[in-house]
Amino acid sequence: MGRLALKDEILMQVEKPARYIGNEVNAVIKDKEQVDIRFAMCFPDVYEIGMSHLGIQIIYDMLNQFEDVWCERVYSPWVDLDAIMRREQIPLFALESQEPIRNFDFLGITIQYEMCYTNILQILDLSGIPFLAEERTWEDPVVIGGGPCTYNPEPICDFFDLFYIGEAETRYRELLDLYKKCRDEKTSRKEFLERAAQIPGMYVPSLYEVSYHTDGTLKERHALIKEIPIKIEKELVTDVSDTYYPEKPIVPFIKVTQDRVVLEIQRGCIRGCRFCQAGQLYRPVRERSLEMLKAYAVKMLKNTGHEEISLSSLSSSDYSCLPELLDYLIETCKEQKINISLPSLRIDAFSLDVMNKVQDVKKSSLTFAPEAGSQRLRNVINKGLTQEEILEGARLAFEGGWSRVKLYFMLGLPMETEEDIEGIADLCNQIAAVYYETVPKEKRTGRVQIVASTSFFIPKPFTPFQWAPQCTKDEFLHKAYLTRTAIASQLNQKSIKYNWHEADVSVLEGIMARGDRRLNKVILRAYQKGCMYDAWSEYYKNDVWFETFEECGIDPSFYTTRERNDDEIFPWDFLDCGVSREFLLREWHKAKDESITPNCRVQCQGCGASRFRTGVCTEGGRGQ
Amino acid sequence: MKVRIKFAKYGxxxxxxxLDVMRYFQKAIRRAGIDVAYSEGFSPHQIMSFAAPLSVGHTSEGEYFDLEVNSFTDSKDFKKKLQSVMVEGIEILDVQPLEQGAKNAMASVAAAAYLVSFRDETILPALWKEALLDFYAKPEIPVIKKTKKGEKEINLKESIYDLEIRTGISKKGQETVPENEIYLLLNAESGENIKPVFVLETFFQTLSFELPPFSLLIHRLETMQNMGTQEERRLVPLLWEK
Structure with missing residues (x-):
């Protein structure tokens, strides 16, 4: 039995001490004398969030399959422990060995959302690793970032030695071998990074320089050494059925957000919604084989003992073997009373039938994501969901006994007008009306419950809307106000509940999303002034953030409210996610024309992803 | 049929x-492939009953729960299956089928035995051992006990069935062997449960000494049922050889 890094007195003082003790079922313990590389994999948020992330489980499993590597986990200590660790100068430690992170060879950080940037600094700070990559020596781990936010890594590029662009399954072995070689040859840390930058998918920010025009936009970037590429192409798994996937995911002791087996059925999405970053980044869509999924479902349930399995993908209804997979899962799960959860399913006769089979008789609520209130605006965003489909789906659901409906919308989309916002209220009202038309009085169990939620739209890199202006905070709040009053004036307003997001944090997220290298100093300064856990509204300090922008002489609106010219060079343009800039620009112009684009299965749009020669791009002999 | 499982928790x-230990066992039972019975109804769950909750931070070698199963071959096989899916620090000690109509684990609990030691004895008042034995020798120890409904005055002495000072013994998952340990046998009936911390805090108060926070190491030795009467108790472990 290993020692714990924290004394009993500390563990007894903090909330949920089980966050810090490791030793969970399926956690991997190795003999540290028998491995060459110690890898700490980090999700910079609290344990319950980090443990729910599939990507880390995949990487953890893969790295631990390598005999010479021991991969451990580390999460952000919650604010209570954070304060104690600072006061008592306790170094941040990995869960498995309980040893300080600073002694590791690598610190890998997955960067899933912009609002975790200050938590990255918390991790470095508590570990005793210098914030700035340029100040690190071989005494420090190599700090490597991955995940969706690395598709614009520039705002945090000073804090990372390198970024891994794309899917982790492909290049880690090569990188680790290079690391071992360099350590054996006793090369400098700088030389290791220079050589790492020559591995496909690796971006070493310190090896590139950028310059700006007087108006603040990017002028050019160049590499400081000739051996490295100026454009970095993302890494991608071509055969998703024959690759790493955890058979024995870790089972936390405490209840985490995702307390279930997660079966990723496919990667990518054929839909091409213009606001959606994931829909572009993970192109082309690649399905895992039915055989693989069946086998993993059984093994993962057996090895975890979870009572629920969830299918994961951006749009599960598009998975071509979905009926076969569900039949198999229903049959397998029946005996052991295992729940099947089906997020991201289009509501239609098929999905309602499936949900009837897998869910409790107590019907949970159904979710629609129209995203915009009018057909015109849905065309602008290329959300291929019509009002008829929504109303028909609702009618079928009400007939099937459901009486709660959740609806998700975005406010602040490009080209949005007041009519579009009123359309949100009108759609909610019509759904309520469908309920009262469909369900006879004697069968009603009270009022239908419609919950409409709006989030504020934030333009993201590598989407057709990367050129679009973002709303100001006041515009956001005005739109939320219009939505609220429009809902309140509906006939069925008593059946409709409306929730909206905070506007402050959406503005900051927008700045970070399309930010550049000049933001590094703002983030560091904001952290030093106490900003942390920005994704948690109770700890978000808006005043401090905006005070810091001013202090650093940076105008936040440069990053948000400005419409970009077609030919502006973006800070992230040096990355190649597979989808070409020409395609995105074409889509941006089509959005302005309110013109829709068919999905990948209907007609290839020549986005550029076909060069990977896999997935939907090669279906039916296409693209060969 | 019902099976009673005894386990240790340490390290x-x-x-x-x-609650997390309960969740842990629900998943462990699935991993072990045990033929467990599920409740009827909309959200079926495993039918289990835990004897007495153990406070966070305490260790134990006398934890119990009952489990309803559809089939049962033999204790050895069951124990082996369950043990094979345990994490370090949770150990299956014994498994026995229960007789038809036996009271469930939770309802059976009458008392619990503990070994209590101090993280750092040097901070204790001089002659605390003598004082503790004097404290226990008193015929009456009036205390205010906080309950869910409010506060009530009880005679603590009636709930302390035994108290001894013993030489410390080594325990799994503990690095050091304490010099002295206090053996406590306390009432653990539902609604009457007395925690070892409460006894020792009460005692040290009589010496006007405030126990520093987290200074006690508490180990549950056994959870017991009463095979005698209310007047004449005969306390035996929840699983025992008759």
Missing amino acids: TVRFIGH
Whole structure:
């Protein structure tokens, strides 16, 4: 039995001490004398969030399959422990060995959302690793970032030695071998990074320089050494059925957000919604084989003992073997009373039938994501969901006994007008009306419950809307106000509940999303002034953030409210996610024309992803 | 049919709370492939009953729960299956089928035995051992006990069935052997449960000494049922050789 890094007195003082003790079922313990590389994999948020992330489980499993590597986990200590660790100068430690992170060879950080940037600094700070990559020596781990936010890594590029662009399954072995070689040859840390930058998918920010025009936009970037590429192409798994996937995911002791087996059925999405970053980044869509999924479902349930399995993908209804997979899962799960959860399913006769089979008789609520209130605006965003489909789906659901409906919308989309916002209220009202038309009085169990939620739209890199202006905070709040009053004036307003997001944090997220290298100093300064856990509204300090922008002489609106010219060079343009800039620009112009684009299965749009020669791009002999 | 399972909890898992231990076993039972019975109804769950919750931070070698199963071959096989899916620090000690109509684990609990030691004895008042034995020798120890409904005055002495000072013994998952240990046998009936911390805090108050926070190491030795009467108790472990 290993020692714990924290004394009993500390563990007894903090909330949920089980966050810090490791030793969970399926956690991997190795003999540290028998491995060459110690890898700490980090999700910079609290344990319950980090443990729910599939990507880390995949990487953890893969790295631990390598005999010479021991991969451990580390999460952000919650604010209570954070304060104690600072006061008592306790170094941040990995869960498995309980040893300080600073002694590791690598610190890998997955960067899933912009609002975790200050938590990255918390991790470095508590570990005793210098914030700035340029100040690190071989005494420090190599700090490597991955995940969706690395598709614009520039705002945090000073804090990372390198970024891994794309899917982790492909290049880690090569990188680790290079690391071992360099350590054996006793090369400098700088030389290791220079050589790492020559591995496909690796971006070493310190090896590139950028310059700006007087108006603040990017002028050019160049590499400081000739051996490295100026454009970095993302890494991608071509055969998703024959690759790493955890058979024995870790089972936390405490209840985490995702307390279930997660079966990723496919990667990518054929839909091409213009606001959606994931829909572009993970192109082309690649399905895992039915055989693989069946086998993993059984093994993962057996090895975890979870009572629920969830299918994961951006749009599960598009998975071509979905009926076969569900039949198999229903049959397998029946005996052991295992729940099947089906997020991201289009509501239609098929999905309602499936949900009837897998869910409790107590019907949970159904979710629609129209995203915009009018057909015109849905065309602008290329959300291929019509009002008829929504109303028909609702009618079928009400007939099937459901009486709660959740609806998700975005406010602040490009080209949005007041009519579009009123359309949100009108759609909610019509759904309520469908309920009262469909369900006879004697069968009603009270009022239908419609919950409409709006989030504020934030333009993201590598989407057709990367050129679009973002709303100001006041515009956001005005739109939320219009939505609220429009809902309140509906006939069925008593059946409709409306929730909206905070506007402050959406503005900051927008700045970070399309930010550049000049933001590094703002983030560091904001952290030093106490900003942390920005994704948690109770700890978000808006005043401090905006005070810091001013202090650093940076105008936040440069990053948000400005419409970009077609030919502006973006800070992230040096990355190649597979989808070409020409395609995105074409889509941006089509959005302005309110013109829709068919999905990948209907007609290839020549986005550029076909060069990977896999997935939907090669279906039916296409693209060969 | 019902099976009673006895387990130990020590080492790092002492920081897992009672509800999470229950969740842990629900998943472990699935991993072990045990033919467990599920309740009827909309959200079926395993039919289990835990004897007495153990506070976070305490260790134990006398934890119990009952489990309803559809089939049962033999104790050895069951124990082996369950043990094979345990984490370090949770150990299956015994498994026995229960007789038809036996009271469930929770309802059976009458008392619990503990070994209590101090993280750092040097901070204690001089002659505390003598004082503790004097304290226990008193015929009456009036105390205010906080309950869910409010506060009530009870005679603590009636709930302390035994108290001894013993030489410390080594325990799994503990690095050091304490010099002295206090053996406590306390009432653990539902609604009457007395925690060892409460006894020792009460005692040290009589010496006008405030126990520093987290200074006690508490180990549950056994959870007991009463095979005698209310007047003449005969306390035996929840699983015992008749």
